[in-house]
Amino acid sequence: MRLWTHDAQSIAPFRSAGKHNACDKLISMSRSRSRLLILLVVLLIFIVYRIVRQPSPHPGQFSSTNSRVGPPEIYPDPVRTPGAANPDITQENIQDTICNPHWSTKSIRPPESYTHELKVRQIREYGYADADLRDYEEDHLIPLEIGGNPTDPHNLWPEPYQTSIADGGAHYKDKVENYLHDQVCAGRLTLQDAQQKIATDWYGVYVNSVPH
Numbered sequence: 001m002r003l004w005t006h007d008a009q010s011i012a013p014f015r016s017a018g019k020h021n022a023c024d025k026l027i028s029m030s031r032s033r034s035r036l037l038i039l040l041v042v043l044l045i046f047i048v049y050r051i052v053r054q055p056s057p058h059p060g061q062f063s064s065t066n067s068r069v070g071p072p073e074i075y076p077d078p079v080r081t082p083g084a085a086n087p088d089i090t091q092e093n094i095q096d097t098i099c100n101p102h103w104s105t106k107s108i109r110p111p112e113s114y115t116h117e118l119k120v121r122q123i124r125e126y127g128y129a130d131a132d133l134r135d136y137e138e139d140h141l142i143p144l145e146i147g148g149n150p151t152d153p154h155n156l157w158p159e160p161y162q163t164s165i166a167d168g169g170a171h172y173k174d175k176v177e178n179y180l181h182d183q184v185c186a187g188r189l190t191l192q193d194a195q196q197k198i199a200t201d202w203y204g205v206y207v208n209s210v211p212h
Helices: 002-052 112-126 170-185 191-208
Strands: 136-140 156-160
Touching: 112 136, 112 156, 136 170, 156 170, 170 191
Parallel strands: none
Antiparallel strands: 136 156
16 A cells, blocks of 8 residues: 555656646647737738738829830820829719719819929929920820829829920820710720820820821
8 A cells, every 4th residue: 555655656746747748838839829820910911001002003004105106205204104093983983973974074173283383393303495384284194084093193294285296285185085085985995995095105096096
């Protein structure tokens, strides 16, 4: 009986140590899982942040200088003004917005004080030899009537009225804007296709598509 008692007492510390080891392992595993969970949460937050920070559509994403029909001076600088779309106007809502006869670009057009200040700054940035404000229209590359962004400087530039070609100025681009608006509202072009065409080569559309 004494021998048995002695053996039990001898074994007890090992049992106790085994329990402590098991607890330590459980604590270690719990900590590892906690660290992994924290890493996963941080990764998820980062992914969501990147998605939210995605810029609104920029047709510089659209704009390309390849195969343009007209001379360089009739186009904006593709870096400064690649074009930018209005995220509030989509293919799904054009019948309620740009194709609605009761809707007007006046509802979203920026104030003259904003475009005037921007024109002054951009004429300087563009390095135009002619700095007379009256010789330029602060124009939207992608016009408001086909879903252009009203205030993004990436969609505005001082467009000259007179250029090296007779039909390369701002008034002729207006004809392209009206033509593409009609095409979109008639269902012959998607909104994005029209934006792509005018941002890439408005003069090419004028020469090849707009009735003269």
